[in-house]
Amino acid sequence: MKFIELRSDTFTLPTPGMKEAMFSAPLGDDVFGEDPTVLALENKVAAMFQKEAAIFCTSGTMSNQMAITATVSQGQEVICDELSHIYLYEGGGIMANAGASVKLLKGDLGRLSKAQIEAAISPDDIHACESTMVSLENTVNKGGGSVYSSESLEEISSFCRSRNLHLHLDGARIFNAMAVTGQxxxxxxxxxxxxxxxxxxxxxxxxxxxxxxxxxxIKKVKRIRKRMGGGWRQAGMLAAAGIYALDYQVERLQEDHRRAKDIAQICSQLSWVESILPVVTNIVIIKIQEGLHSTVKVAELAQKGIKCAPFGAEYIRFVTHLGFDDSDLQLFEEYIQS
Known part of the structure; x- marks a missing residue:
């Protein structure tokens, strides 16, 4: 039996072209700022987003936590949605790393509005925690891959600047969002x-x-990265994979989105599925019927050859990626209907 891997898009494997780029990458010591491939990646991403600088690190959790730690201090707070990855899935890092508090808001599938943010800002009062950062997530993982509109982001950005609030983006799947919106x-x-x-x-x-x-x-963040033990040495082989991904594997994200919609359509016909969150990108979150438990259902699906993830007691998540093609989609339909 061939297993269908849909637990996460983190299960992707380097393509042959990516491996070739990794093995041929020129290397140096990045702690000394001398790895040419790491520098090339950082310069590439900084230029892409029209920012002054960039820093390469091991994970999205590390990059989020470095940004928070560089911006928010003890007695201050981060405003974010209650579904945010920085709050739910980063090991309590806001408190452990920055010593800061967090103010949780309930948005629309994880998306906050300017009005919500404005209402949440702490008053200028010694009894209150000082609001310092607003963090958004795009796409929103627990929101089923939901995305922000340009109008909403423009409004939030303008407001945060008017109130001197640092606006951070957890863009773990930012290219998935851009594939949908054209941003x-x-x-x-x-x-x-x-x-x-x-x-x-x-x-x-x-x-x-x-x-x-x-x-x-970024200069401040680099010191924090070192303190966290995140200083790279000959990291150019890993940076080369990132450069290759940005050059050759962005446009194909549309294929993942199409297959995610197909999965949702297949699941909508199943008797044990109660509802499905709107599918916009590559994440499918289904709510199972009352009386069932997600861990039990996930185990049943694994026996059929489908690997997926429980997302709370009532929900199951499927995530499409470059390792899941149309032949796998056909197998998925056969397996899940068996």
Whole structure:
């Protein structure tokens, strides 16, 4: 039996072309700022988003936490949605790394509005936690891959600047969002003060994330990265994978989105499925019928050859990626209906 891997787009493997680029990459010591391939990747992503500088690190969690730690101090807070990855899935890093608090809002499938943010800002009062950063996620993982409109981001960005709030983007799947909206990296660079860009999900690199921002911010972040134990040495082989992914594996994200919609259509016909969140990108989140439990259902599906992930007691998540093609989609339909 061939297993169908749909637990996450982090299960992607380097393509032959990516492996060739990795093995042929010129190398140096990045802690000394002398790895030419790491520098090329950082310069490429900074230019793409029209930011002054960038820094390469191991993961989106690290890049998010570095951005928070560089911006928010003890007695201050981050405003974000209750579904945010920075709150739910980063090991309590906001508190552990920055010593900061978090103010959780309930948005629309993880998306916040300017009005919500404005209402959430703490008053200028010694009893209150000082609001310092607003963090958005795009696409929103727990929102089923939901995306922000340009109008919403423009409104939020303008407001945050008027109130001197640092606006950060957890852009783990930012290229999936752009594939849907037609937005450009330069627009996000204008809207946000810092952006975390993951290379190891839909783009297919084996590891790595890039954080972009202005030069003083990135200089501060580099010290934090070192303190976290994130200083690279000959990291150019990994950076080369990121460069290859950005050059050759962005446009194909549309294929993942198409297959995700097909999965949703197939699942909508199943008796044990109660509902499905709107499918916009490469994430499908289904709600199972009352009386069932997601971990039990996930185990049943694994026995049939489908690997997926429980997403709370009532939900199951499927994520499409470059390792899941049309032949796998056909097998998925056969397996899940058996």
């Amino acid at each position: 450009k990296p330069s627009q996000f660079g204008a809207w946000f003060d810092s952006i975390s860009v993951c290379l190891s999900k839909g783009l297919g690199a084996p590891i790595g994330s890039v954080l972009v921002g202005d030069a003083p911010f």
